[in-house]
Amino acid sequence: MVTLTAVAWEIxxxxxxxxxxxxxxxxxxxxxxxxxxxxxxCLIVDPxxxxxxxxxxxxDRNLQPAVILNTHGHSDHIAGNEAMKTAWPEIPLVxxxxxxxxxxxxxxxxxxxxxxxxxxxxxxxxxxxxxEISFAGISMKVLETPGHSIGHVVFVIEPLEDASPTVVIGxxxxxxxxxxxxxxxxxxxxxxxxxxxxxxxxxPANTIILPGHGPATTIGQEIEANPFVGKPAGYSL
Numbered sequence: 549m550v551t552l553t554a555v556a557w558e559i560x561x562x563x564x565x566x567x568x569x570x571x572x573x574x575x576x577x578x579x580x581x582x583x584x585x586x587x588x589x590c591l592i593v594d595p596x597x598x599x600x601x602x603x604x605x606x607x608d609r610n611l612q613p614a615v616i617l618n619t620h621g622h623s624d625h626i627a628g629n630e631a632m633k634t635a636w637p638e639i640p641l642v643x644x645x646x647x648x649x650x651x652x653x654x655x656x657x658x659x660x661x662x663x664x665x666x667x668x669x670x671x672x673x674x675x676x677x678x679x680e681i682s683f684a685g686i687s688m689k690v691l692e693t694p695g696h697s698i699g700h701v702v703f704v705i706e707p708l709e710d711a712s713p714t715v716v717i718g719x720x721x722x723x724x725x726x727x728x729x730x731x732x733x734x735x736x737x738x739x740x741x742x743x744x745x746x747x748x749x750x751x752p753a754n755t756i757i758l759p760g761h762g763p764a765t766t767i768g769q770e771i772e773a774n775p776f777v778g779k780p781a782g783y784s785l
Contacts, residue, residue, distance in 0.1 A: 561585070562715060562756060562764075563705070563707065563708065563709075563712040563713050563714070563715045563756060564584070564585070564707075564708040564709050564712050565582055565583070565584060565585075565686070565705070565708065565715065566582070566583050566584070566585050567580055567581070567582050567758065568580065568581040568582075568605055568609065569758075570596070570598075570601050570602050570605050571596075572596030572597045572598040572601065572602075572624070572627075572628075573597065573598060574597070575596075575597070575624045575761070576761050576762070577594065577596040577597065577624040577625060577760060577761060578594070578596075578758070578759065578760055578761060578762075579592070579593060579594055579595050579596050579602050579628065580592075580593040580594070580717065580758055581593075581602070581605060581606060581609070581611060581613075582684070582686065582705075582717075583611060583684055583686075584684070584685055584686065584708070587684070587685060588610060588611050588612040589611075589612050589613075589614045589683075589684035589685060590606070590611040590612065590613055590614060590684050591613075591614065591615055591617055591683055591684050591686060592606075592613050592615065592616045592617065592632055592639075593616075593617045593619070593703075593717050593758075594617070594618060594619055594625040594626070594719065594760060595616065595625075595626070595627070595628025595629055595631070595632050596624055596625065596627055596628055597623075597624055597627040597628070598628075599627070599628035599630075599631035599632065600631075602628055602631075602632070603631065603632075603635060613632065613635075613636050613639050614639060614683045614684040615639055615640055615641075615642055615683035615684065616629060616632050616633070616639060616640070616641045616642065617642050617643075617683075617703060617717065618641070618642065618643040618644075618647070618651075618671075619644075619700060619701060619702060619703070619717065619718070619719025619720070619760060620643070620644065620647050620650070620696065620697040620699060620700040620701070620719055620720065621643060621647035621648070621649070621650025621651055621656070621657050621668075621697060621699065622650070622657055622658050622697060622720070622732075623654075623657045623658050623659035623662070623664070623666045625719065625720075625760060626650070626651060626657065626666070626668045627659075627666055627668075629641060629651070629668040629669055630667075630668060630669055633669045640672035640673045641668075641669060641670075641671050641672045641673070642671065642672065642673045642674075642675060642681070643671045643674065643675070643699070643701075644674070644675055644676070644690070644692060644699040644700065644701035645674040645675065645676055645699065646692075646694070646698050646699025647697055647698065647699025647700065647701075648670070648671045648674055648699070650697070650699070651667075651668040651669070651670055651671060652667050652668065652670055654666055654667060656733070656734075658732065675690045675701060676690065676692065677690060677691060677692035677701075678690065678691070681703075686705060687705070687706065688703040688704060688705050688717075689703070689704040689706070690702075690703060690704075691704060691747045691748075692743075692747075693719075693721045693740075693743035693744075693747055693748070694736070694739045694740070694743060695721065695728065695730055695735060695736050695737065695738075695739035695740020695741070695742070695743050695744075696719075696720045696721060696727075696728030696729060696730060696732070696735055696740055697720070697732065697734060697735065698734035698735075700719055700720070700721060700728075700743075701719075702716050702717060702718050702719060702721060702747075702748070703716070703717040704716050704717075704751070705717070713752065713754040713755055713756050713766075714751055714752055714754075714755040714756070715755070715756045715758065716748065716751070716755055716756065716757050716758065717758050718748075718757045718758055718759045718760065719759070719760045720759070720760040720761065721740065721743060721744060721748065721759075722744055722748055722757055722759065722765070722770055722774070722777070723759045723761060723762050723765070724759070724762055724763050724764070724765035724769070724770070725765075725770075725773065725774060725775065726762075726774070726776065727740060727744065727774070727776045727777055728740060728760075740777075741777055744777045745777065745783065748767060749767060749770075749771055749777075749783070749785075751767050752767065753766065753767050753768030753771070754766055754767070754768060755767040755768075757770070771783065771785070
């Protein structure tokens, strides 16, 4: 089993990538800084509500951000966008086309119910299903995975070496033993289930999922044991 411990930050080598996880409170949201070993250029994924932690981690590792990737537009995953764009105004902010509106709308990004009108800089690049993108020397395929949020996307990093597993930057779709919430205004369990079954469970069993909350997991583990969408819930290959 792959484990990334939820500390202030921790670095792990997974699938020939260095992956630094920074956990922001109060929602234990995972921000990932991903780069090739020996290369300072990195991806910033879903910068959370404690951007100073993220900035410190980047500085401590002498990294050079190349892009901000948002898996979706909920406030805990976009709260650090402004701080990242302030520090590196030239790097693009990338999000799925259906969730771009959430960046600047505190109602739909769910910050207003918590008494905060959180507004992110707007997107620089919108992505769609099956689109291929590359930043920091890392090529990724975009998959649209609605259900938790209508415009949720995941970013699939194909193996960098023959023996390496696929890595999915998964946001709030599939967790270790759980799934993303579907009780938000544009959420749908049926859509989420279809996204997982049709987009994620078709990936190799050793595919590593880097979720937006909690520890990493694998596709095989979730097929076998996930009580909401795996075999215990009636899923069959």
